[in-house]
Amino acid sequence: MDWEQLFNSPEQLLAFGGFGLVGLLLIGWLALFICAVVSIIGSPLSFGMTLVWLVIAFCAPFLGVLAWFLIGRGDAYRRAAC
Numbered sequence: 001m002d003w004e005q006l007f008n009s010p011e012q013l014l015a016f017g018g019f020g021l022v023g024l025l026l027i028g029w030l031a032l033f034i035c036a037v038v039s040i041i042g043s044p045l046s047f048g049m050t051l052v053w054l055v056i057a058f059c060a061p062f063l064g065v066l067a068w069f070l071i072g073r074g075d076a077y078r079r080a081a082c
Contacts, residue, residue, distance in 0.1 A: 037057060
């Protein structure tokens with residue numbers, strides 16, 4: 001297969017680059033989601049609160065992960081320090 005024939009127009013090259021960017025963003029989000037789940041499970045929260053945060057993370061994957069890292073994680077470790 002000749003690469004020049006595959007990408008013989010700028011539109012095809014741009015589309016290929018766009019798919020690569022979307023793929024990288026999805027891989028990054030998946031890594032962040034996995035880190036959030038591991039962080040929730042390893043946090044010093046009670047079983048009930050851990051379960052609540054896991055349900056939030058799985059039901060609203062983007063917002064749940066964002067909420068955990070912005071609100072839940074710091075709150076969990078502040079409560080454990082008291």
